[in-house]
Amino acid sequence: MIYFDNAATSWPKPSQVKEAMVRFMDEIGANPGRSGHLLSIQAARTIYETRETLSTLFQVRDPSRIIFTPNATESINLALKGLLKPGNHVITSSMEHNSVMRPLRDLEKKGIELSIIPCSGRGILDPREVEKKIRSNTRMVVLNHASNVTGTLLPIREVGLKARKHNLLFLVDAAQTAGAYHIDVERDGIDLLAFTGHKSLYGPQGTGGLVIGERVDEKEMSPLKQGGTGSRSEFEEQPDFLPDRFESGTPNCVGIAGLLAGIQFVLDKGIEQIRKHEISSIQKLIDGLREFPQVRLYGPENGLEQIATLSFNIAHLSPSDVAFRLERKFGILCRSGLHCAPAAHRTIGIFPGGTVRFSLSFFNSEEEIDQALQAVSYLARE
């Protein structure tokens, strides 16, 4: 079986991820920070170490500014709904996932103004377009770092610098890039970084987080939920300090233990090495698919301008037919359809038809890419 659906969730995971989770269940297992006993403190240490390791990964000075959430979607919701108020204006791109679009469309009904920058047919954003959209009431710019449909990388550093120049908050959805691409919140001008743990950080599902930069006043940011934090138990008001303000309820500690092992795997391999591997894999796939006249590729068609994800169609077959045949005939697992990003599909001109998506990880081999190319060739000539 060949797994090419890593943009949905990476699989397989490094073996140490599962081992760390089993070790947590066997040897620690307690509720972090809720009690003063040995195992509770050990559980809290697992979370603390993960926060610190993430701060190394994203160059965050103060680890308490990293909040754990179940996924990037909740992180994005927290950033948008916690900070935006009626009358605020937000700028985003036409390549966003529904994790950004749906909360923004909901906020639009509540009095937030929205501008969507159209990207090119390959999903490329011109950073100069951002400045053209700025109004007197603009509060935030929201961008995905890379499209989950075409893999196109967006120019976040250029936009981050522009956002900073105009004193706007900059929220980046790094669901597709955290772990596979170097992200430095300071250098890239990011105020809010939403990441997931289960894709290129190789952690389990149900892990993710939000980096809240120092330009954001956490006291002015509303939590999505309130509740027990293990701190200030004598008060019925939510704590106003980080990370507790945004971390109510027992966290997914076993998941976070696995996430820590995943991040350590990434740091041990080195992001440069991972990125290099992904560039050569996706380029091999692009070059191979381009050989088939019946195949139409979407996106930059250049490994340097995209992550290890691409979309394509075969002229005479629907995306779902292609995906079904790839699975049943060749054991290749991929995704077909709209990939939760209708705006991105309108941008590249394939709404509502959709595409077939191949998304690779560090664990995919050249042989697997060769086999997939043979399979596509067979279907294209059918």
Add this chain to the structure above:
Amino acid sequence: MNTSQGVILFPSIHFALQAEKLIKGKGFFIDLIPVPRQLSSDCGICMLIEWEQKEILYALLEGGGVRIEGVHPLPRKED
């Protein structure tokens, strides 16, 4: 005779663990214990210290950006 001891309180366990790592890294002997009832009804933990080291530990923590809630002596236990 008991050595005089005290505790450092933190807003949350995140800062207690940050403090533990910082101070143990400097070679001091400290321990994390449940917050004594007479100091707070909080359910968290605090850092048990030698009272005579409170100034140097406080300075270390402040320098390391750790948020501190308070420093309190513990009543001496009778033998």
